[in-house]
Amino acid sequence: MTFTQKLCGLAGATALSIFAAVPAWAQEAAAAAAAAPTPNKGDTAWMMTSTLLVLLMILPGLQLFYGGLTRSKNMLSTMTQIGAVAALAMLVWVMWGYTMAFGDGGNAIISGFGKAFLAGITPDSTAATFSDGVVIPEYVFVSFQMTFAAITVALVLGSVVERIKFSAVMVFAIIWLTIVYFPIAHMVWASNGYFFGLGALDFAGGTVVHINAGVSALVAALMLGKRIGFPKEPMPPHSLTLTMVGTGLLWVGWFGFNAGSALEANGSAGLAMINTFVATAAGGLFWMLTERLNGHKGSALGFCSGIVAGLVAVTPAAGNSGPFGAIVLGAVASVVCFYSVSFLKPKLGYDDSLDAFGIHGVGGIIGAIGTGIVYSPSLGGPGGDDFQIGAQLIIQIEAVVATIVWASIGTAIAIFIAKALTGLRVKPEVEQEGLDLGEHGERAYN
Amino acid sequence: MTFTQKLCGLAGATALSIFAAVPAWAQEAAAAAAAAPTPNKGDTAWMMTSTLLVLLMILPGLQLFYGGLTRSKNMLSTMTQIGAVAALAMLVWVMWGYTMAFGDGGNAIISGFGKAFLAGITPDSTAATFSDGVVIPEYVFVSFQMTFAAITVALVLGSVVERIKFSAVMVFAIIWLTIVYFPIAHMVWASNGYFFGLGALDFAGGTVVHINAGVSALVAALMLGKRIGFPKEPMPPHSLTLTMVGTGLLWVGWFGFNAGSALEANGSAGLAMINTFVATAAGGLFWMLTERLNGHKGSALGFCSGIVAGLVAVTPAAGNSGPFGAIVLGAVASVVCFYSVSFLKPKLGYDDSLDAFGIHGVGGIIGAIGTGIVYSPSLGGPGGDDFQIGAQLIIQIEAVVATIVWASIGTAIAIFIAKALTGLRVKPEVEQEGLDLGEHGERAYN
Amino acid sequence: MTFTQKLCGLAGATALSIFAAVPAWAQEAAAAAAAAPTPNKGDTAWMMTSTLLVLLMILPGLQLFYGGLTRSKNMLSTMTQIGAVAALAMLVWVMWGYTMAFGDGGNAIISGFGKAFLAGITPDSTAATFSDGVVIPEYVFVSFQMTFAAITVALVLGSVVERIKFSAVMVFAIIWLTIVYFPIAHMVWASNGYFFGLGALDFAGGTVVHINAGVSALVAALMLGKRIGFPKEPMPPHSLTLTMVGTGLLWVGWFGFNAGSALEANGSAGLAMINTFVATAAGGLFWMLTERLNGHKGSALGFCSGIVAGLVAVTPAAGNSGPFGAIVLGAVASVVCFYSVSFLKPKLGYDDSLDAFGIHGVGGIIGAIGTGIVYSPSLGGPGGDDFQIGAQLIIQIEAVVATIVWASIGTAIAIFIAKALTGLRVKPEVEQEGLDLGEHGERAYN
Amino acid sequence: MKLVMAIIKPFKLDDVREALTGLGIAGMTVSEVKGFGRQKGQTEIYRGAEYSTNMVPKIKVEIVCDDGLAPRVVESIQQAANSGAIGDGKIFVLDVGQAVRIRTGETGETAL
Amino acid sequence: MKLVMAIIKPFKLDDVREALTGLGIAGMTVSEVKGFGRQKGQTEIYRGAEYSTNMVPKIKVEIVCDDGLAPRVVESIQQAANSGAIGDGKIFVLDVGQAVRIRTGETGETAL
Amino acid sequence: MKLVMAIIKPFKLDDVREALTGLGIAGMTVSEVKGFGRQKGQTEIYRGAEYSTNMVPKIKVEIVCDDGLAPRVVESIQQAANSGAIGDGKIFVLDVGQAVRIRTGETGETAL
Ligand SMILES: Nc1ncnc2c1ncn2[C@@H]1O[C@H](COP(=O)(O)OP(=O)(O)O)[C@@H](O)[C@H]1O
Ligand SMILES: Nc1ncnc2c1ncn2[C@@H]1O[C@H](COP(=O)(O)OP(=O)(O)O)[C@@H](O)[C@H]1O
Numbered sequence A, B, C: 001m002t003f004t005q006k007l008c009g010l011a012g013a014t015a016l017s018i019f020a021a022v023p024a025w026a027q028e029a030a031a032a033a034a035a036a037p038t039p040n041k042g043d044t045a046w047m048m049t050s051t052l053l054v055l056l057m058i059l060p061g062l063q064l065f066y067g068g069l070t071r072s073k074n075m076l077s078t079m080t081q082i083g084a085v086a087a088l089a090m091l092v093w094v095m096w097g098y099t100m101a102f103g104d105g106g107n108a109i110i111s112g113f114g115k116a117f118l119a120g121i122t123p124d125s126t127a128a129t130f131s132d133g134v135v136i137p138e139y140v141f142v143s144f145q146m147t148f149a150a151i152t153v154a155l156v157l158g159s160v161v162e163r164i165k166f167s168a169v170m171v172f173a174i175i176w177l178t179i180v181y182f183p184i185a186h187m188v189w190a191s192n193g194y195f196f197g198l199g200a201l202d203f204a205g206g207t208v209v210h211i212n213a214g215v216s217a218l219v220a221a222l223m224l225g226k227r228i229g230f231p232k233e234p235m236p237p238h239s240l241t242l243t244m245v246g247t248g249l250l251w252v253g254w255f256g257f258n259a260g261s262a263l264e265a266n267g268s269a270g271l272a273m274i275n276t277f278v279a280t281a282a283g284g285l286f287w288m289l290t291e292r293l294n295g296h297k298g299s300a301l302g303f304c305s306g307i308v309a310g311l312v313a314v315t316p317a318a319g320n321s322g323p324f325g326a327i328v329l330g331a332v333a334s335v336v337c338f339y340s341v342s343f344l345k346p347k348l349g350y351d352d353s354l355d356a357f358g359i360h361g362v363g364g365i366i367g368a369i370g371t372g373i374v375y376s377p378s379l380g381g382p383g384g385d386d387f388q389i390g391a392q393l394i395i396q397i398e399a400v401v402a403t404i405v406w407a408s409i410g411t412a413i414a415i416f417i418a419k420a421l422t423g424l425r426v427k428p429e430v431e432q433e434g435l436d437l438g439e440h441g442e443r444a445y446n
Numbered sequence D, E, F: 001m002k003l004v005m006a007i008i009k010p011f012k013l014d015d016v017r018e019a020l021t022g023l024g025i026a027g028m029t030v031s032e033v034k035g036f037g038r039q040k041g042q043t044e045i046y047r048g049a050e051y052s053t054n055m056v057p058k059i060k061v062e063i064v065c066d067d068g069l070a071p072r073v074v075e076s077i078q079q080a081a082n083s084g085a086i087g088d089g090k091i092f093v094l095d096v097g098q099a100v101r102i103r104t105g106e107t108g109e110t111a112l
């Protein structure tokens, strides 16, 4: 059975599995009430904090990072799309998202529907962590994972802002979350998930969040078409100040992402923390350095871009690397993303407004594959003595390719439906005058 | 004894009780040193984090949310009034606020004065939580509750900015905190408090903070009069970008408010957390939806307003509701606040500059009353099997009405004194040119 | 042996000690693996949170606080210098910083080099706290202390922005951290450090961070020279709004600094927390009051400056004072800093662009010396009954003077080298047109 | 045709616009400027550095109208923008040789 | 010499600049203004408060050129800035008595 | 009366204002503009997208003065604003038909 065959099998199985999972509903809800160990309050405190850190990444972090890069006439549109899509994702999550990704039972692609509408969850329910006998309150786990879904769909918007309709964003989000995000989250993180079973390493969501969002963004941008005037007309960021603020908040919040993914307040979280510091620092500085080596000035936007590239790359590796492996990973991702954004994009000519693909997609791929390398104990990683780079690399690449294929197809479907229902793109006059006035009837600045 | 009589009795008793409480001073200080269980460090960590989250709501959260809505000539004035009033509240709190609200002894309206100037509190003192034998360091409890006092008085300013004197704000704050906030906080949260005794449900301060602030804001705005030019002259928000940033920070910080009010890092905090996510998400989206249904565009400011309305409404219900009860509560509050702000306010013609009443007051009332409904186990709430909606609703409404009356009278007194001492309102020229230059001698932007 | 002699001895010993420490390398790495008690997860959660709070102080806190005070043409330059220098400090920290400050062995001035490149540290390594048998994961301790190094070097930039080259900043940072920051951090905080041995009180880094940064800033500003047009040409802050936002974030983040320095989630952290609230509140209000007493309007920038002065002053005293001692300290520091910035600076005529010396230096000195007073149990401080103000004051002053001398000499060397390698200062045309375009090729606002 | 250029206080813009609409003026162009004159700005103090800004925010209104209407335009503005306080501003009148409406290419007074 | 002052739609600036460069115009000065005219602004609603802004963002372009070139400048702008929609703007032409290049002190048409 | 309109480099504004005050000029109006001319802007690069901005920030100063003073106003500005570098700007002089002080209704040169 070739890898391609496996993939097709997987994809085909989804439609089936969605239905197959439904009957299990009732029994599982009952099972959820079984006796469980008590959560440690230190873990609970840390996981609640981490959850809020991820929320901070979205509002106002990503809103500012993305918003600062748009033209002022589209500022509110960008911020509102991000905010509203995150809110929508939260509601979808408690309705059918959580159960699809982390409900009991199900198969390698999605879980059972027994926890739809959070059925059976009480303040006393608990969710398992990576350590035996260590649990956290399930509501906290639901919340933590909820913020991941919310930020991932918001990240996708980076490639389509300044021209996509607000209503199209809403429709797209519902479908995309359902057919792309929830299954991939299940496959990577659920104990019966497909990639999890393969042994793919993804500490905090390099595939689920970044490759997924980046590739989906590229597909969406291609289907939507370029902004009027791109690339002839200059479209400078209206406030790099705000982008820099967003960058800072993303960095701070990302520790919820990365160190929070340890699910405990322990040494592993500490490792994820230091890695998230140094990989990011390296990312920021190496982008500026690469600019210098290419004859430009080291730029503020370069620093910000490198910070994000470093963060993206270290995400799957956060608890799976030593600090110096992380530094190398951050630096390499930053340099490659620089070239992808500065040379590849202009060459290919697609209009990824805010480089969601060029940074999250490309950086995510480097991070996911690089994790298979830096995990090695010979490079200071936490892998066991029997760790084999070659074998792990194959698994990592499999997970990456599968995610790319799955995200591409799913996004195409979601954009297609959004187009059918809403028309997808604003009128040229609205695009000209700005989506703030045209879509929301307001100006960002008066 | 009718309800009105009870209220008058309560009010009358205050003057007396303030003095009656004083003699108890010495004895209580001694009692505070008694042996106590050791705080759990996870709880302590979470409560310190929660405290900071509430601070983040004020500076820079509320400063940005409110400031962005003012005209640029009043930006610094708005931010400085909020910041300075919060600072003042902190000093007042450690002097006589904490002891009035949470000191030992006292009566149903205020506590004893034994902890004035934090007398007798040491790093080893502890404060009780809702679980038997679970305590947190008292300094942390003092700090946590301090931020509640600080934000509540800052919220009131939303209706009076752009015309009230800085000095008037300072005087008002001292009096209002003393005669309105501290007694109400005591009545609702202290174990010997009046509403607490009645069994009123208020998880995180729907009455104490939001109804209280909203109603006080309305009274203050009415006494102060309209801004020159209102409503003829357009007064568009000078930076909805900043308002959106403030909204994000408010949401993030509000978890300190709501999940922090569990006083422990446990499943109840987890429930408050998920409710604060979904009620708010529903609030944001339903405001935009209501705008659409009224023939307008869904707006960025609408999204922000809905977020805050949702947050306000879920505050009393945070740990007293299931997630779907919370969603309904957030949605309903958002829709009602939309109408109150868009139709009721123009009709009544008062000038509540930033809609402190229209959102905090109205949303708070809906939340407080709604909590009596969603608490019901039949609606997924955590109430016991013997819970009776009808009886609880009466208690909730009693608490609401009493808070409204108390806040109105107290605010009237406080504004009256502030007017006598400072003149209350800036000169027309200063209002014309902006309070930034006139009151602070600076410009926000150069 | 006079105090001056001691100082020279200290300074002289450094060069030696740096090398002397090297041979110890191998043995110590081995020792680090010894059995250790398990970290409490509540402490770990709190320390991770604290670490992020300090990061929040830098990005975006200090970036906004400083950036808002510069002219818009230098906004990105200011933010990028702060961000990049922080990133650089993190990389230097894991390479040779941590081991120099907190490695095993070494002498009174620096530690051994056994932990260079974090050799021997694993997720299971732990670091001691102030309580016997209480430890936290070493990676968390490394991260926490890393943020202190990062913010301190960023603070220094406050006096030199708007004219110093980006490359000069990078070179300066590497040298300054190595010869100034790491030794002083070791002397104050390591158990075998010189000032630690003397018994100097510095809870969260009054000397290490603030006096150090402030004095270094002054020396750097003097060596660099004034901005073109200073003081004739008006150079008003381009956005006090952003400065106010930065102030709020600094305050929030500073709790990581101060309450985090307890290294545990306990009552001592709670004491540091309440002190950091009230000293700061007093600082903000007293600056405005002093403005009024000097015939000016109470200003927004005054409020912000007072907040920072209060924070600086309470830093060494955070866990070493009662709340009312902290209030006095914050108020005194605020008033003195007001005079230093408003009268002393114009008189002396140096150009400390953003008053890094006037606030961090002066406020730090007041805080460090004042800590020797408010520690006294007779003033509500946590000192033992045998505490003697006089003796303690001498120790405090010794530590202050030594820090001033060390920082001055080290800064002079670092600036000298930076000048030799990079030219230090941008060309007049670049200064005229702004460093954003000249150094980074971008504009902050389009 | 005449170009009437008025420098007024910002908060008077609405009154001026209404007065002109009353005259039948269908268009005008407005910009934010800073004025230097008898009216001095407020003194701003930032950490001890005192700036007596002598620049005061003003609004410049430009109206092109036919020669006959010009005196009435000037008069209306003078009345509407008058607050009696120093700094109320100035009105200047210049000759305009030609006017073109971009959309239609019409010229002269019909272009206004 | 003439001062050609054109009020155009912001997104037409690039086209106008190119058209003028084609004519050999070496310099111009541009500012952001707000226009009041037949074209009405969008209605903005903030929490129920409805503002029908009758001010629309426009760009003012000012070019000083010699008398002979002026008609062609006007024509080029009229064509480049034309989108056929209401609000395309106006072009006004005024007489200029003198021009000086600050750097060299040259005067008259050589100063342009 | 004359309208002297000068386009200068921003950092020269203070010098120009001082020079004019020296001449006894009591008022002027200042606005922020962008200039296109021989002086090219810096190249800005944002993630590989290169913009050679040909717009440079400038300040426009407008002074109305009586005919006799105009030449000296022009001369003072030319000297004060001169840095010898490309892009120092231009001075244009236009005729003004009428001037009115809004506060008092005074007209002509007494209005200035
Ligand atoms: N000679 C002038 N040329 C151009 N603008 C002027 C002149 N004099 C005054 N102004 C403008 O008119 C405004 C008002 O003038 P000012 O002298 O302050 O008060 P007033 O018009 O009441 O005498 C100034 O701020 C400036 O913008
Ligand atoms: N009489 C006028 N004086 C000065 N500017 C004018 C005048 N009339 C119109 N304008 C400017 O021209 C712009 C376009 O005019 P408008 O009436 O909206 O459309 P159109 O030019 O297509 O008829 C206006 O926004 C305003 O800036």
Ligand SMILES: Nc1ncnc2c1ncn2[C@@H]1O[C@H](COP(=O)(O)OP(=O)(O)O)[C@@H](O)[C@H]1O
Residues within 6 Å of the ligand: E026, E027, E028, E029, E030, E062, E063, E064, E065, E101, E102, E103, E112, F007, F034, F035, F036, F037, F038, F039, F040, F056, F058, F085, F086, F087, F088, F089, F090
């Ligand atoms: N023909 C023109 N009409 C209007 N403004 C002009 C003209 N030529 C130049 N300017 C203005 O003068 C400024 C300086 O001109 P530039 O050609 O760059 O340098 P210089 O004046 O030293 O020759 C330009 O930025 C522009 O604002």
